[in-house]
Amino acid sequence: MEYKEILELIKEMNRSDLTKLEIEEESFRLCLEKEAAKPAAEIPAGLPTGEKNVSAPVSAVQEPAITGNAPADFQLEEVAGNKVLSPMVGTFYAAASSEKPPFVKVGDRVKKGQTLCIIEAMKLMNEIESDYEGEVVKILVNNEQMVEFGQPLFIII
Numbered sequence: 001m002e003y004k005e006i007l008e009l010i011k012e013m014n015r016s017d018l019t020k021l022e023i024e025e026e027s028f029r030l031c032l033e034k035e036a037a038k039p040a041a042e043i044p045a046g047l048p049t050g051e052k053n054v055s056a057p058v059s060a061v062q063e064p065a066i067t068g069n070a071p072a073d074f075q076l077e078e079v080a081g082n083k084v085l086s087p088m089v090g091t092f093y094a095a096a097s098s099e100k101p102p103f104v105k106v107g108d109r110v111k112k113g114q115t116l117c118i119i120e121a122m123k124l125m126n127e128i129e130s131d132y133e134g135e136v137v138k139i140l141v142n143n144e145q146m147v148e149f150g151q152p153l154f155i156i157i
Contacts, residue, residue: 001028003126007087081157082132086147090121094143102143104154108136116154119147132156 001023013021013032021032086092094102094117103115110116115127116136138155141147 001025001030003087006030081137081155082134083152084116084128084130084132084154084156086119086149086151086153087128088119088121088126089149090119090126090147092141092143092145092147092153093118093120093125094139104136104139106136106139110134110136110156128153130154130156 009021009023009030010032013034019034021030023030094104096103096118103117104110110130110133112130112133114130116130117128119126119128134156136154137157140152140154147153
């Protein structure tokens with residue numbers, strides 16, 4: 001099963017009432033599970049910034065907080081443009097190796113499908129490609145920083 005197919009399954013599961021999905025093929029097994037959505041009255045209001053409500057349905061979880069490793073001047077609300085989000089949890093790498101230059105720098109023009117970075121997840125190196133054409137105006141994470149699913153990585157205008 002292709003990575004993009006798995007992402008589509010996750011998105012479709014989040015849009016539906018489905019709480020568990022298991023797929024098993026010859027040498028591949030995938031199990032996706034989420035808690036059933038609870039009525040809005042059961043979700044505590046006013047969580048302190050950066051805290052996530054793990055019992056909330058997917059649609060109620062706030063955008064991941066930026067960790068202390070992010071650039072100090074970063075303010076997500078202040079930067080306009082297309083956000084490139086991390087499709088997985090893993091380690092962010094700006095270049096293919098420490099001896100090579102980064103895939104992109106602030107000010108670089110990128111094309112749709114161009115490699116922006118690598119995210120290492122479970123010892124696999126995953127090239128993250130741009131969904132947008134434009135200029136990289138902000139890189140929101142540092143090299144070798146851990147990133148979360150859905151965390152903004154780049155801003156492209």
